[in-house]
Amino acid sequence: MGKRLTRIYTRTGDDGTTGLGDGGRTGKESLRIEAIGTVDELNSHIGVLLSGRLQEDMRSRMENVQHDLFDLGGDLSIPGRVSMNEAQVSRLEKELDEYNASLAPLKEFILPGGTPLAATCHVARSVCRRAERCVMRLYRAETAVPCHIHYLNRLSDLLFVLCRVLNREHGVDDVMWQPGKTRSIEAA
Numbered sequence: 001m002g003k004r005l006t007r008i009y010t011r012t013g014d015d016g017t018t019g020l021g022d023g024g025r026t027g028k029e030s031l032r033i034e035a036i037g038t039v040d041e042l043n044s045h046i047g048v049l050l051s052g053r054l055q056e057d058m059r060s061r062m063e064n065v066q067h068d069l070f071d072l073g074g075d076l077s078i079p080g081r082v083s084m085n086e087a088q089v090s091r092l093e094k095e096l097d098e099y100n101a102s103l104a105p106l107k108e109f110i111l112p113g114g115t116p117l118a119a120t121c122h123v124a125r126s127v128c129r130r131a132e133r134c135v136m137r138l139y140r141a142e143t144a145v146p147c148h149i150h151y152l153n154r155l156s157d158l159l160f161v162l163c164r165v166l167n168r169e170h171g172v173d174d175v176m177w178q179p180g181k182t183r184s185i186e187a188a
Contacts, residue, residue, distance in 0.1 A: 022078045031141055035134040036076045042131045043069040045124035052117045055169070058162065061095055065155065072148055076135070084147050092154040099161045103168065109177040114167035121166055125159035128152055 046066050050059060068088055075081045112122035132152040139149065167174055 022081075024079075031134070031138040032076060032079070035131070035138045036073055038127065038131040038134045039069055039073050039076065042124060042127045043073070045120070045127050049117065049120050049124055052120065054117070054166075058165075064091075068151065072151065075145065075148065076138070079142070082145050082147070084145075084151060086147050086150065089147055089150045089154055092151065092158050096154065096158045096161055099158070099165050103161065103164050110164070111175040111177055112163075113175045114163065114172045115170045117170075118163045118166040118172070121159055121163040125156050125163065128156040128159055132156065 043066055046062055046069070050062055050066075054062065068084065071083050071088075075083055112126070113119050132149065135148055135152060139145070164174055
């Protein structure tokens with residue numbers, strides 16, 4: 001961190017702009033700030049997940065994800081900066097394969113829910129998908145950094161599998177989608 005905050009409010013954003021890591025300023029509604037903010041929101045949801053009782057390996061891996069997401073936010077805050085790499089994507093793939101190997105194959109789509117921890121993980125997964133869309137919109141307008149997109153894509157897959165693992169660990173079945181379930185229910 002090049003600049004330490006001694007004061008939280010600076011009033012520099014009162015004009016609708018915000019500072020970037022390279023010292024430049026951009027509108028708070030810009031694609032870049034939307035992407036940064038959504039990655040930050042995702043990191044916050046991972047923090048909520050970490051506030052629950054997780055197995056130590058899952059806790060450690062999610063803490064690593066939080067550091068990765070801060071790296072990603074840093075990259076997004078300095079146009080052209082790339083501190084992430086495909087090794088981080090490969091790590092997620094390895095973890096994903098490891099967790100998924102212990103689960104029964106899916107035959108139907110599942111609904112978000114189950115245990116409170118699994119439901120929290122589902123929220124993180126859906127925010128991760130939104131972060132991926134935000135970063136893609138930014139990279140449609142600017143030079144893309146493929147590992148950023150790859151990372152978010154694998155992370156959302158990992159979070160989906162972790163939802164299932166968390167339900168299984170607590171003896172709760174995944175909630176299977178039943179297409180058309182309510183078609184024959186009459187209004188009360």
